[in-house]
Amino acid sequence: MTTAAAIVVPAATKHTATFIFLHGLGDTGAGWSSISENFRLRRKFDECTFIFPHAPRMPVDLNMGMRMPSWFNLYTLSEMDTREDESGMLSSVEKVHGIIQEQIEKGINSERIILGGFSQGGAVALLSGLTCKHKLGGIAALSTWLPLSKKIASMTQDANKETCIFQAHGEMDGVVKFKWGEDTKAILQEKLHQPVEWHSYPDLDHSADPQEIMDMERWMQKIIADQA
Template sequence: MCGNNMSAPLPAIVPAARKATAAVIFLHGLGDTGHGWAEAMASIRSPHVKYICPHAPIMPVSLNMNMSMPSWFDIIGLSPDAQEDDAGIKQAAENIKALIDQEVKNGIPSHRIILGGFSQGGALSLYTALTSNQKLAGVVALSCWLPLRTSFPQAAASCTNKEVPVLQCHGESDPLVPLMFGSMTSEKLKTIVNPANIHFKTYPGLAHSSCNQEMTDVKQFIEKQLPPC
């Protein structure tokens, strides 16, 4: 169901304005595509950074009465105790790790790659980074949660990203992924990653979306973690 993404179209890419010496891989939310986030990244781009916004495969989603839509893995429910798509999450993470491998083969070392995402994409970016043996430059987690959280920190035992900087952002008025989920995720991350590297920012009045201040914070984080070589 969630194979190697061969069925999904090629990612939306914002190429570097000059030679790419760093990359940002950003994963969209449920039912979306990479195009909108590619536009958002283009508005905050750094000239030496390549931005890759892949599209999730189409699959039935339990939460939406099994309607087929772009989804990185199945979502059964949104409550903290809801059943999770264990196999689907792990397979999706392997697909993203393969995408990182491809960029490394293209000449960008993993420590010059930031992985990020919004909502379901942010959840997958956190899980992927925390179970990866590829050393990353940072993680951007917007309006999201940590999947399979009860499996941590054991699942991160061989992770090389114990010191990875994480920018976690959340709207204070989010009705879909409540702020409480973000707060719980931030506290959980501090048991897995160096707590000094977890940066949790909240935005008054922001629902399940992004805002100019958040994008400014994302831009500053990317510029700090991926300076020009």
């Protein structure tokens, strides 16, 4: 995957930072590009290019083999760490690492690259960020879970062992269970010793709301301003 397979919103001023965000199952990059539009209207992160990649279409077992945009095959959402499509996950990770490398080759400091995602895209963002050889500015994980959790400790690169993770989850989530978010936070903090900024939303289901985006914005601002 290259940025050609993505919606790219160029920086409004000199490009010094990049935000890469991965959509959820069945969606496309267009489903999240409104984030950048909102920032542009309010003159936030003008120095940041926003990249919203599109997942390839593939049959998904969870949805009776129907073809749809998906970062990897999903078999079940009943348990967090059973029967995972490891090869599919790692294929998507490789593609995300390719986008990161493209940005670095364009002169962007890797510590001014933020990687994020929602649901299935958030799972890929976590896996991609933790296994990236380049030090990232941060990882945003919305309504998601940590894949390959039984082996992730051996896969994590030294470069990102202290990278801050913004994690947010709705307590009413009926798709990716809220407990999965809590379990992910516990693994990140207690097993991997990652710094996590955790936010939960009592009335939120499997979606994002303005408060969550505002919380993420404040977190992004700290990273981009600190690295200016």
